[in-house]
Amino acid sequence: MTEATKTIRQPAEGLIPFDNSYARLPQQFFARADPTPVSEPWLMKFNRPLAEELGLDVDALEREGAAIFSGNRVPQGAEPLGMAYAGHQFGQFVPLLGDGRAILLGEVIDRNGKRRDIQLKGAGRTPYSRRGDGRAALGPVLREYIVSEAMHGLGIPATRALAAVLTGDPVYREKVLPGAVFTRVAASHIxxxxxxxxxxxxxxxxxxxxxxxxxxxxxxxxxDDERPYLALLQAVIERQAALIARWLCVGFIHGVMNTDNCAVSGETIDFGPCAFLDAYDPAKVFSSIDQGGRYAYASQPAIGQWNMTRLAETLLPLIDPDPSEAVSLANDAIAGYGPKFQQHWLSGMTAKIGLAGQEDGDLDLVQGLLALMRDQQADFTLTFRRLSDLAGDDAAEEAFMASFRDPEAILPWLVEWQARLSRETMTAVDRSEAMRRVNPAFIPRNHRIEQAIRAAEDEADLSLFEALLTVLSKPYEDQPGFAAYAEPPAPSEEVLRTFCGT
Structure with a gap:
């Protein structure tokens, strides 16, 4: 057996200072699984700032990262495993799923004292792979790298991208595709x-x-709570409500909010058929596998509550030994999800239209704008960014109104908005700056992601991928050199469907 066909245990110390805790849990929680080596690994992207944040040996990993992040070499201290889990997939319960193409190498304590998972995605078969090959194609790896780092730039809790490796091996899907391995960092993968x-x-x-x-x-x-497991449920509910509210505020559609894709840490996880809105449409679905629209943009808050209800069901025996009391307590916790989400969402949306405080009627003002955006097919991101400009400069009104097919239709709303702003003390300049901090100029536009993937797959050209990462690292800043990346797609560029990639 050659080095290209077997996993090598890396003798060098200190490359990744593992401190593994999940591997010490009972055996039924996971299955040991070494990565399957690849033939010609090439480190096409390494996130050096994140590696430094994690306390890794950055220089050594830049030299040896192709072998380590492909799975060809397992660093000392790693305890590779596939995590076991079940899940409701589009409402149907599957009692055994697990990491079919992901292998948790281990955990590190980062420079801020936080425990972080390091996981290889696409590193070969595990005991949970069923009939799958355990591999990932280049396109989905680039998509997850781009979107996870974009979410980080937007300030939304999400898993991070540490590395991407081209394997040199083909992956067989509907067609033959170049294979790749993605290294993901998470607060945890539970x-x-x-x-x-x-x-x-x-x-x-x-x-x-x-x-x-x-x-x-x-x-x-x-x-320290009197009922620690109820407190756990309430805390997870709070984080999910806040997370999904933030998704909606930037026009993000996860695409596959199955319970196995819902992290209890409150991070966004699994960027398969995800997408961002161009024209605002609350019923919008991109995912090719979501044929019934279960995970449409505006359905995400309700699905979040549905997922939390499934979590509550598992915790009932821990919440209280009396089943009826446990159900009552859990129901109260679940009932709190809606108000929590509404509070987070309304706070985010009022900030997007420049309000520092809240008054009765603000919800109607927000919903009035969204209704006009829907009817006029206004671009979600551009509309709010241009409104930020208008808040500080009346000369920006023409550009804002141009977001709407019938510019005159927005005039009555503008009158209401300006009247509402007059009841606050913030200066126009300060308001505009505050709005620009919550209304990004740049998002990972679906057509830009597809262009980057096509260039990488068809021409081995990573320049569009690199450009996207550069502009998305500072989404709230004007970047004149990348102005075209703020524009919505031309009709011929519009992406109608996104795909999971498994």
Whole structure:
């Protein structure tokens, strides 16, 4: 067996200072799985700033990263494994899913004292792969790299991209594609589906162990609560409500909000068929596998609550020994999701239209603008960015009105908006600057992502990929050299469907 066909244990110390905790949990939580080596790994992208934040040996990883981030060499201290989980996929429960093409190398404590997972995605088969090959194609790897880093730039909790490696091996999907491996960093990869996996097996001891682990890792304040497992549920609900509100405020559509894609840490995870709105349409669906529109843009808040209800079901035996009392307490927690989401969403949306405080009627003002944007097919991102300009300069009114097919239609709303602004004390300049901090100029436009993928797949050209990463690292800043990246697609460039890539 040659080095290209077997996994090598890396003898060098210190490249990645692992401090693994998940691997010490009971065996039913995971299955040991070494990565499957590839033939010609090439490190096409390495996130040096993130590596420094994680406390890694950056210079050594730049030299040896192709072997390590492809899975050809497993660094000392790593304990590779595939995590077990279940999940509701489009509403249908599957009792065993697990990491079919992802391998958790281990964990590190970053320079801020936070525990972070390092995972290889597309590194070969695991015991959970079923009939899959455990591999990833180049396109989905580039998409996840771009969108995860874009979400970070937008200030939205999300998994991060550490590296992308081209494998030199083909991947067979509808056609033959270049293979790649993505290295993902997360607060953890524990999902609602992880709890469901144990609950479906009646593993009460395992559920308690997992809940205690999540409390220790993510929600330590819950430990001192009179009802720690209820406090855990309430804390996860709060983070999910806040997260999904932030998605909506930037026009993000996850595309596949199954419970196995819902991280209990409150991070956005799994950027498969995700997309960002161009023209505002609350019913918009991009995902090719979401044929019923279950995960449409405006449906995401309700699905978040649905997912939290599934989590609550798994925690009932821990919340209270009396089943009726446990159900009552859990129902109260779930009922709190809606008000929490509404509070986060309205706060975000009023900030987007320049309001520092809130008054009765502000919801109507926001909804009035959104209704006009829907009817006039106004671009979501550009409309709010141009409104930010208008808040500080009356001369920007023409550009703002040009966002609408019938510019005259927006005039009555503008009168209401300006009257509302007159009741606040913020200066026009300060208001405009505040709005520009929450209304990005740049998002990862779907057509730009597709252009970057096509160039990489067809021409081995990563320049568009690099340009996207550059502009998306500072989405709230005007970048004259990248002005074209702020524009919506031409009709011929519009992306109608996005794909999972598995």
């Amino acid at each position: 999902r609602v589906g992880t709890f469901q996996f144990l609950a479906a097996r009646g593993d009460s001891d395992g559920l308690r162990t997992l809940a205690d682990y999540v409390i220790d890792r993510h929600y330590p304040d819950a430990k």
